[in-house]
Amino acid sequence: MNYCVEVVTKQGCRDTRTDDLKGQIELLGIPGVDSVDIADRYYLTGSISAEDLGRLTDSLLADNIVETATSFPLGEDTGADGAHSYTVDVVLHPGVTDSPAESLLAGITEIGLAGVKQVATGHRYTLSGQGLTRTDTARIASELLANEVIQSFHINEPGRSPFAAPEAAATGAESISLTGLGRTQLAALSNERRLSLDGDEMEAIQAYFDGKGRAATDVELETLAQTWSEHCVHKTFRALITYTGPPPGAHEPIETTTVDSILDEHIRAATETVAKPWVKSAFVDDAGIVALDDTTDLAFKVETHNHPSALEPFGGANTGVGGVVRDVIGVSARPIANTDILCFGPVDTTFEELPEGVHHPKRIASGVIAGIEDYGNKMGIPTVNGAVIYDPGYTANPLVFCGCLGALPAGSHPTEPQTGDRIVVLGGRTGRDGLRGATFSSMESDHTTSELSGSAVQIGHPIHEKQTLEAIIAARDERLYNAITDCGAGGLSSSVGEMAEDLGAIVHLERVPLKYPGLAPWEIWLSEAQERMVIAVPEDNVARVGEIAAALDVEMTVLGTFTGDGVLRIEHNEATVGEIECDFLHNGLPRQRLTAKWEPPPRQETDLEPPPDATETLLGLLTDPNIRSKEEIVRRYDHEVQGGTVVKPFAGAAQIGPSDAAVVTPIRRHEGTTPGAALAVGVNPAYGAIDPYRMAWAAVDEAIRNVVAVGADPDRISILDNFSWGNPRLPDRLGSLVRCTQGCHDAAVAYGTPFISGKDSLNNEYTGVDGRKHTIPGTLVISSLGIVPDISRTVTSDLKNAGNHLFLIGTTGPHLGGSALAEHLGFDGGDAPEPVQALHGYRALHHAIASGLVVACHDVSEGGIAVAVAEMAIGGARGLAIDLPDPDLDALSACFSESLGRLLVEVSPQHAAEFAAAMGKYPTTRLGVTTDDQHIRINGSNGSAFIDTTVAAVTTAWRGDGTA
Amino acid sequence: MKPQAIILHASGTNRDQDVAWALELAGAKPAIVHMNAINDGTHSLLDYQMLVLPGGFSYGDDLGAGKLWAIALRNRLGADLEAFVDRGSPVLGICNGFQALVKSGLLPAYGGSSDQQATLTRNESGKFECRWVALDPAGNSFWTNALDPIYCPVAHGEGRFVAEAATLDEIESQGMVAFRYRVGSVAYPADPNGSANHIAGITNPAGNVLGMMPHPENHIVAAQHPQSRTGPTTGSGLPLFKNGVAHAALS
CATH class of the missing domain: 3.90.650.10 (PurM-like C-terminal domain)
Incomplete structure (x- = not known):
C-alpha cells in the first residue's frame, strides 16, 4: 500500500522559498500568478499501520513550530480543479539519488518502525491566479519546477506512485561478434552503443578479438570505450598533429610543422624545463602535488563538468565538485579549499534567442551555483576563489570548472599496488546512474542529447563522500593501503582498470552493493554512481579497514584481487563476462593523427569617435556582469569552515572589496610562523578570439600576479591548465588549441612556473534543431597555487x-x-x-x-x-x-x-x-x-x-x- | 588536570576539528567521537566534563536542519544526556548542533518541558549566508560572564530563530538570550537570517546548555580575523570557550 505525507508551512509563517519562485515566474514573462505554495511530499510503500504512519509523520517529518503535516493513502488526494488554480506534482525518476529519502529511511529505523519498504520524496506546487492557464502552468513546470532529465511532473492529478515496478535479476553479459564487419558497420555499432570510437579504434578492437578467435562481450566493448574515451585518455592532447600556422607568438611566416603531442611538447616540457625540486608529483596522479613545507604537501586539481551541467545544472555542478574532491582524496589528501570558474550565457538572453533543447542561462546559473553550494558546504570544504564569465558563446555550452586543494603529510601517498592486494571499494551504492559518462562527455551535443544521455547525469550525496573521506584519512594514517584512486568517469571499469594496469586483476561484480536489482554486468562495471573510492589493501589489513568504515557509516566491498598476471578478468556470478590483457586495454589505442590550422583573424581596428565620457564609462564597466561584484553568489558558499581562510573572498572593513586571491592554511598553529597557500585564476577568453597564444600568456601572468598580490612567493608558484574547446577534428578549433598550448609553454618557462596537473574538455559543440552549430570560445583557465611563507605577511x-x-x-x-x-x-x-x-x-x-x-x-x-x-x-x-x-x-x-x-x-x-x-x-x-x-x-x-x-x-x- | 571535552561527530558534521582546536586553546582535552561509538558502548558521555555538538550537516539535514540528529540524540543518548545536563555540565551546540538541541527539546527547555518549543528555519533571505557578524553577549550564564562582544562568521541556510510570542517572552524574561546580532538601522545583513529579536544564541534556564548559530570556533586566533593585518591581536571567540572549559573544570 502506498501512502503520502504532505508537509506545508503553517498559516502565518513565511515560506521564503516562494518569494524566489515568484520572482523567477515573473522573469519567464508569465503574468497573473498571485500565489505559490510549496508542499514537501514523502511517498511511502509497505504495510504501515495508521498508528505508525502518525508517529512517523509527527516525529520525523514536520517542524511543528512552522509546519503542519497530513498523511493519506496515495491517490486519495486531489489535484487542483484548473479554475485559476493548478497543482504540479514533481518526483524524481526511479533510480535517481534521493538523499532525503535515504535519510527518512534512516530515521524510520532510528525510531524503530518496521514495515516501510521504500520511500521517495517530491514536491507539490500549487499555483493560483486569475489569468493563469494550463499552458502557462506547464511552461512553469518544465522551465522552473522540474527537469525532465531527472524528474517527471503531473498537473492537476491526484498523487501518483513514484516507485518503479521491481525488476527481475539481470542476466549475464551479451556476446557481440565483430568478425567480418566493415568500417561502416563498425561505425554503426559504435554509434548504436554510444561508444564514441572511430573507425581505426573499432578496427583495432576487431583485430584484437579476431586474434583471440572469439566474439567480444558487451562488458569488454564498454570497458574499451570508456578507457579509450577522450575524457579518460586525452587522445587529442597525445595526437600527432600537423599544424599550419605562424611560429609561437609571431604572426608570420605561415608554415606547416608537426607537433608530437601538445601534452608532451608544450605542457609537460615546460614542467621539465623549469625543474622545480618542490614538485612532488606532476601529471601522474589524480592531482598534482607540491610541498608546502618540510612536513606538509599540497595537492591541487581542477576538473570540468560541462556536458552534465548543461543538461542538469544542479546535478552536473554538484557531482563536478564531488568528482574533483575525490581526485584530491585519491592522492590521500584532506580537501582544504574549493574553487570554481563558471562560464554562462548572458542572463538577459531572451527565450527567442535560445536554441531548442537548451536551458536558459539563468536557470543554468542558478542550478550550477546551488549545486556547488550544496556539495562544498555539506562536505565542510571552504569555497574560496573563482570567477564567473558571461558570454553568448556559452549559452548552449556552459562551462563549469571545479577545483580542489588538499593537504597531506609529506610523503604519505602510496602509489604501488602489490600482487595479492585486495581491491576494496569504499563508499556509496551502485545504481544505473551515470552510465557512459566518459563517452558522453567526449561527444558533441544536440537537442536529443538529454533523452539519449540523460542517464549520464547524476545527483551527488556529499555526506557519503564526507564519511568516505574520513575513512580514507584514517586508513592512510594507519598505512593500511598500497594504492588509491577515485571512482569517476567510467566507474569501476576505469578506476580498477587503471590500478590494475601493471598487475592485472580479477573482479567479482556480483559483490558490488546495488541500490536496486536488475543491473546488467556492464552497467555495474560502468556505473558512475558517486562517492566511491578504490584502494589496494593487503589481505591482512582488510578487516581493519572494515572496522574503520563501519564506525563511520561507510559501506566497504572487497571486489577482487590484483593477480599479477597482466589480465583484467571480470566475473559475474562465477561466469567470466570479460577478459582483456591490460597491455591492450592501456596501449592498444591507435594514435590519432590530426590536422590543425591557425591564422591571425582579420583586423578591423576602429577608433572611438567621439570619445566616450570616461567617468560614465567607468561606472558602466563596474556594472558589467563580468566585472561587477559576485557577492550574491560567493556568500552562498561557506568560505570559513576549517578555520584556515586567512585572505577571504572579500576585503576591507565592510568586506565588500574584491580579493585577488584567497589564502588558506591547513596548519593549526597559534604561535610562530605559519605558511599558507594562495589560490587564484587567470582566464580571459576574449583575448583568445584575437590570439590564443596571447590569451595563454595573459592567463598565466594573471594567475601568477593574483597570488603574488596577496603575498605568495613567485618562485614557489605552480599552475594547472584547463582547456575547454570545441571539436578537435575541425582544424580551426584544433589550430587555436595548438596556438594556445604554445603560449602556455612559453609563459610557464618564462616565469619558471611548473604545470602540475590539468584537464581538457573538448567537443563543447551544440547543434540546434535548425542545424546551426554553436561552439564555445576556446577557453583556457589557469589556476595558480602559490606558497605564502608567512600568513601574517599577507x-x-x-x-x-x-x-x-x-x-x-x-x-x-x-x-x-x-x-x-x-x-x-x-x-x-x-x-x-x-x-x-x-x-x-x-x-x-x-x-x-x-x-x-x-x-x-x-x-x-x-x-x-x-x-x-x-x-x-x-x-x-x-x-x-x-x-x-x-x-x-x-x-x-x-x-x-x-x-x-x-x-x-x-x-x-x-x-x-x-x-x-x-x-x-x-x-x-x-x-x-x-x-x-x-x-x-x-x-x-x-x-x-x-x-x-x-x-x-x-x-x-x-x-x-x-x-x- | 585538563577537563575532557567530547565533540560528537554525527555523519555529516564538519566543524568537529575547528571546535577541537578551540577547546585545546581554551585548555580542554577534546575527543571527537562518532555517534556510533557512543552507541556501541565504548564511550560514555558521563565520563566527560563538557559536550560540544559541532556544526555541519548531520545526516545531510535532509529532513530539516538537525532534525534527524535530534532524534538520534534522544534515542541513543537520552538518559545520559539528561543526566549530563542535570548535573550542570556545560553543553555547547553550534550551528547544526544548536539546531539539534532545539529540535530535541534541550533548548530552550523552559518549564521543565522536553518538547520542541522553538525552531531554526530557513533564512529570511532564502539563501545560505556566509559572512562575519558582531554578537552582543547577554544573559547571566557562565558562558557569557564578563564576555566581550564576539566577531565571527555565520555559515548557514537555516538559522532564523522562530518561536511563538509566549515562548519568546519566557526566553527574554528568564534571561535565556545569550547572544544577539548587533544591528544598526537596517537589520540585514547584520542579522543575517531574520531571527526573532535578533537572537543568535540562547541557553536553557539553568544556563549550562548554550546553543548559537554563529561560529566562535572560527575566530580563536588573530589570523582568522578579516582585518588580521590591522585588526585585533587575539581571537574574540576564544574567551567563550575558556568560560565553558573553566566551568567544566569545576565539576
Whole structure:
C-alpha cells in the first residue's frame, strides 16, 4: 500500500522559498500568478499501520513550530480543479539519488518502525491566479519546477506512485561478434552503443578479438570505450598533429610543422624545463602535488563538468565538485579549499534567442551555483576563489570548472599496488546512474542529447563522500593501503582498470552493493554512481579497514584481487563476462593523427569617435556582469569552515572589496610562523578570439600576479591548465588549441612556473534543431597555487589609510584588444596584451610585501587601472587622487588598457622611498595619494580631471543595491 | 588536570576539528567521537566534563536542519544526556548542533518541558549566508560572564530563530538570550537570517546548555580575523570557550 505525507508551512509563517519562485515566474514573462505554495511530499510503500504512519509523520517529518503535516493513502488526494488554480506534482525518476529519502529511511529505523519498504520524496506546487492557464502552468513546470532529465511532473492529478515496478535479476553479459564487419558497420555499432570510437579504434578492437578467435562481450566493448574515451585518455592532447600556422607568438611566416603531442611538447616540457625540486608529483596522479613545507604537501586539481551541467545544472555542478574532491582524496589528501570558474550565457538572453533543447542561462546559473553550494558546504570544504564569465558563446555550452586543494603529510601517498592486494571499494551504492559518462562527455551535443544521455547525469550525496573521506584519512594514517584512486568517469571499469594496469586483476561484480536489482554486468562495471573510492589493501589489513568504515557509516566491498598476471578478468556470478590483457586495454589505442590550422583573424581596428565620457564609462564597466561584484553568489558558499581562510573572498572593513586571491592554511598553529597557500585564476577568453597564444600568456601572468598580490612567493608558484574547446577534428578549433598550448609553454618557462596537473574538455559543440552549430570560445583557465611563507605577511586589496602613496608597477601600453572596454563599448580594440617578462618585478614586490612595506596591493586586469583603483576604493571606503601613468599614451588607453605585468600598490609615506628602491629596475610609478574625501579623481596629462566620481557612486555601480 | 571535552561527530558534521582546536586553546582535552561509538558502548558521555555538538550537516539535514540528529540524540543518548545536563555540565551546540538541541527539546527547555518549543528555519533571505557578524553577549550564564562582544562568521541556510510570542517572552524574561546580532538601522545583513529579536544564541534556564548559530570556533586566533593585518591581536571567540572549559573544570 502506498501512502503520502504532505508537509506545508503553517498559516502565518513565511515560506521564503516562494518569494524566489515568484520572482523567477515573473522573469519567464508569465503574468497573473498571485500565489505559490510549496508542499514537501514523502511517498511511502509497505504495510504501515495508521498508528505508525502518525508517529512517523509527527516525529520525523514536520517542524511543528512552522509546519503542519497530513498523511493519506496515495491517490486519495486531489489535484487542483484548473479554475485559476493548478497543482504540479514533481518526483524524481526511479533510480535517481534521493538523499532525503535515504535519510527518512534512516530515521524510520532510528525510531524503530518496521514495515516501510521504500520511500521517495517530491514536491507539490500549487499555483493560483486569475489569468493563469494550463499552458502557462506547464511552461512553469518544465522551465522552473522540474527537469525532465531527472524528474517527471503531473498537473492537476491526484498523487501518483513514484516507485518503479521491481525488476527481475539481470542476466549475464551479451556476446557481440565483430568478425567480418566493415568500417561502416563498425561505425554503426559504435554509434548504436554510444561508444564514441572511430573507425581505426573499432578496427583495432576487431583485430584484437579476431586474434583471440572469439566474439567480444558487451562488458569488454564498454570497458574499451570508456578507457579509450577522450575524457579518460586525452587522445587529442597525445595526437600527432600537423599544424599550419605562424611560429609561437609571431604572426608570420605561415608554415606547416608537426607537433608530437601538445601534452608532451608544450605542457609537460615546460614542467621539465623549469625543474622545480618542490614538485612532488606532476601529471601522474589524480592531482598534482607540491610541498608546502618540510612536513606538509599540497595537492591541487581542477576538473570540468560541462556536458552534465548543461543538461542538469544542479546535478552536473554538484557531482563536478564531488568528482574533483575525490581526485584530491585519491592522492590521500584532506580537501582544504574549493574553487570554481563558471562560464554562462548572458542572463538577459531572451527565450527567442535560445536554441531548442537548451536551458536558459539563468536557470543554468542558478542550478550550477546551488549545486556547488550544496556539495562544498555539506562536505565542510571552504569555497574560496573563482570567477564567473558571461558570454553568448556559452549559452548552449556552459562551462563549469571545479577545483580542489588538499593537504597531506609529506610523503604519505602510496602509489604501488602489490600482487595479492585486495581491491576494496569504499563508499556509496551502485545504481544505473551515470552510465557512459566518459563517452558522453567526449561527444558533441544536440537537442536529443538529454533523452539519449540523460542517464549520464547524476545527483551527488556529499555526506557519503564526507564519511568516505574520513575513512580514507584514517586508513592512510594507519598505512593500511598500497594504492588509491577515485571512482569517476567510467566507474569501476576505469578506476580498477587503471590500478590494475601493471598487475592485472580479477573482479567479482556480483559483490558490488546495488541500490536496486536488475543491473546488467556492464552497467555495474560502468556505473558512475558517486562517492566511491578504490584502494589496494593487503589481505591482512582488510578487516581493519572494515572496522574503520563501519564506525563511520561507510559501506566497504572487497571486489577482487590484483593477480599479477597482466589480465583484467571480470566475473559475474562465477561466469567470466570479460577478459582483456591490460597491455591492450592501456596501449592498444591507435594514435590519432590530426590536422590543425591557425591564422591571425582579420583586423578591423576602429577608433572611438567621439570619445566616450570616461567617468560614465567607468561606472558602466563596474556594472558589467563580468566585472561587477559576485557577492550574491560567493556568500552562498561557506568560505570559513576549517578555520584556515586567512585572505577571504572579500576585503576591507565592510568586506565588500574584491580579493585577488584567497589564502588558506591547513596548519593549526597559534604561535610562530605559519605558511599558507594562495589560490587564484587567470582566464580571459576574449583575448583568445584575437590570439590564443596571447590569451595563454595573459592567463598565466594573471594567475601568477593574483597570488603574488596577496603575498605568495613567485618562485614557489605552480599552475594547472584547463582547456575547454570545441571539436578537435575541425582544424580551426584544433589550430587555436595548438596556438594556445604554445603560449602556455612559453609563459610557464618564462616565469619558471611548473604545470602540475590539468584537464581538457573538448567537443563543447551544440547543434540546434535548425542545424546551426554553436561552439564555445576556446577557453583556457589557469589556476595558480602559490606558497605564502608567512600568513601574517599577507596583503589585501582595500585601501588602508588616507595620505598613503599609490604606486603602479609595470608598464601601460595601448592594449585594448579583447578588453572589457572594447566589449562594453562595442569596438575592435586591436591587439590583445603582449607578453611581458615580469618575474623580476614580482620577486621585488614579494620582497617588499614580506618586508612589511606594502599595506594594500591589487592586480590590474579587466577594466585596467580605472577599474582597479575603483575596486581598491570600494574595499577601503577611501578616496584617491592620481595622475595617469604615461603622458604619451591617450588617456582612455591609459585608464582602461589591460597590459600585463601590472599591480597597484599602496605604501605609507615613510616607506615610499624604500619601496621604490626595492622595486629596482622594474618600472615603478608613483601615481598619487589616497584621500579621506571619498572622491576618486584620475587626472589627464593636462592636469584636469579625466575621471571624477565618488566612492559611493562606484560602490553602488559595482555592488548594485548592496543587498547581496 | 585538563577537563575532557567530547565533540560528537554525527555523519555529516564538519566543524568537529575547528571546535577541537578551540577547546585545546581554551585548555580542554577534546575527543571527537562518532555517534556510533557512543552507541556501541565504548564511550560514555558521563565520563566527560563538557559536550560540544559541532556544526555541519548531520545526516545531510535532509529532513530539516538537525532534525534527524535530534532524534538520534534522544534515542541513543537520552538518559545520559539528561543526566549530563542535570548535573550542570556545560553543553555547547553550534550551528547544526544548536539546531539539534532545539529540535530535541534541550533548548530552550523552559518549564521543565522536553518538547520542541522553538525552531531554526530557513533564512529570511532564502539563501545560505556566509559572512562575519558582531554578537552582543547577554544573559547571566557562565558562558557569557564578563564576555566581550564576539566577531565571527555565520555559515548557514537555516538559522532564523522562530518561536511563538509566549515562548519568546519566557526566553527574554528568564534571561535565556545569550547572544544577539548587533544591528544598526537596517537589520540585514547584520542579522543575517531574520531571527526573532535578533537572537543568535540562547541557553536553557539553568544556563549550562548554550546553543548559537554563529561560529566562535572560527575566530580563536588573530589570523582568522578579516582585518588580521590591522585588526585585533587575539581571537574574540576564544574567551567563550575558556568560560565553558573553566566551568567544566569545576565539576
